[in-house]
Amino acid sequence: MANIKDVAKRANVSVATVSRVINNKGYVNEETRILVENAIKDLKYIPNEFARSLYKKVSKSIGVIFPHLSNSFYYNVLEGIESFAFEIGYKVIICNSHEDEIREEEYLNQFIKYNIDGIIIGSNSNIISRYKELNIPMVSIDRIIDEEIPSVTSDNVAGGYLAGKKLIEQGCKHIVHFRGPSILLTVKDRSSGFNRCLEEHGLSCNQVDLAFINPEKELIADYLQSHEETDGIFCDSDIIGAIVLSELHRLGRRVPEQVQVIGYDNLLLSELVIPKLTTISQRMVEMGEEAMLSLHSLIQNEELTNIHKLIPIELIERESTKK
Amino acid sequence: MANIKDVAKRANVSVATVSRVINNKGYVNEETRILVENAIKDLKYIPNEFARSLYKKVSKSIGVIFPHLSNSFYYNVLEGIESFAFEIGYKVIICNSHEDEIREEEYLNQFIKYNIDGIIIGSNSNIISRYKELNIPMVSIDRIIDEEIPSVTSDNVAGGYLAGKKLIEQGCKHIVHFRGPSILLTVKDRSSGFNRCLEEHGLSCNQVDLAFINPEKELIADYLQSHEETDGIFCDSDIIGAIVLSELHRLGRRVPEQVQVIGYDNLLLSELVIPKLTTISQRMVEMGEEAMLSLHSLIQNEELTNIHKLIPIELIERESTKK
């Protein structure tokens, strides 16, 4: 691998001049520039970023900490982050915390070693203080971990509200909310939006708490069996929605004629079940892009006009609700 | 941020000694070691990897080039890669080529700048020559791009064969194979395994070529409508499988009594459709781990006992085939 000295030698100039050419900085005579550029081409010279970063203390890379990777939310967000990062010349180092604080801390140390320019956190981090003392530009995604730390979240309150509104508009009276784990802020927000909407219309609903990954099918089956009057169901995920549909099918209840169902996430799945699932869609890729955008501003020391970005949701109407 | 000089000063030793302590290399007196370690703790010193890498020409990071991120195969593989990489102290830089050669080439240049230690490629790269001239340790995943470049692939031939065997054993005579894009080697391999099995049993099958992402529902519907005799279906993905199931449902054909269906990938989806889809499972996380393992050996200049690793597949029996 050729280095800057080799180029300088071949072009008969000093390394400083070569550096000026590479960085387009300072005075360089046009002829000299061409000489240097040719030498660079001849030697297939590519500047060493380590040396550069060592001096400039900038790594042109950001770290992304997620609690999981195999989850459509995170990899779609990651897609958005990567996409925008590439545009502005940033590398993305991916970290899977596995919801493990020790692992997260180890990654944090790595970040320092590598002069990482910024961090995007999607994990349920309890080590915020550690993050804050690091003083590295940082953006949280999907949750607000601290008032001072910029965030990008999906408008979960609006998501819940919209789902409620749709069910009510289509005439549902006996509504149930199959919720995700209620420790999650996102779930709480959806609940609060949903409940507010019902209250505004003089209604209330039952809540059944479920896990996201492996929702207990039995709980769903039991509830549906013992609540024949149910005519509207809001599920905190399409996976729960799909299970609900299959249970309703087993019980012989017609969707959407007798019961209407709304899911959440707009997974591929929601198009493949019968009937196709009406769902709330989060703009995940956009969330990733917005997070990277905020982070970039932060890195550039720009003022953020909007510290806490709220990304709108959409209701995707399919066949599990009435028109 | 404290640097090695600060530590040296505080411990009243030279930087060389500090370096020896950090790297556990060379002679250091026990008392001196403790002195240095305390200084490190006091100053919260973390060595700068850029300076290190500059001298050692090793980055402790690998690049992963995938054609997409939002695809369960890739992110599961990524999960495996990241997991093992973390164990052995490597960072993972994620690159989404979007199937774009120019983008891939740009990433490649980045890799050189950053002295990347190794590359895992999952993309349909046509720029192999470029890769080869780089002389960076490299492992391909899901496809063999070159005889000399180590690879980790799923045993697609066995997958096709196993699917064929299952359908035949359960008495299918009129079999159709809804294939993925036939340009893909993986698809070709599945086909060849599937067809060989049918041939061995004196059978043959029809083939319908479909896209993976948005399989043309109409093609599937048309085929099923015009081939009432069909009693066995092998689908190159669970998504195709789910669509097939929904079409069969529409046509009033009972699964598995009249028609049996096998999918591929063991997506979450396959558990949620009615009836649950029998499918071939690829051990994706394991593939990622194995790829990282091979790459690590390569980086360490170790001989690979098995250049082309073939990861076994499994038949996951559910409700869309007879027992």
Add this chain to the structure above:
DNA sequence: ATTTCCATTGTAAACAGTTTCATATTTACC
């Protein structure tokens, strides 16, 4: 004619480590 300024280039210090080599001390062995 002298001074000032700009363009152009090079020298050398900085960035933060690792490692080679030299030197000093201790221990081991004959």
Add this chain to the structure above:
DNA sequence: GGTAAATATGAAACTGTTTACAATGGAAAT
């Protein structure tokens, strides 16, 4: 007691860049 080997440490060179500063020459201004 003398020599070789092992232990312990530091000075300085080295990694490949960027940049502050100095030096030079020529043009413009006084």
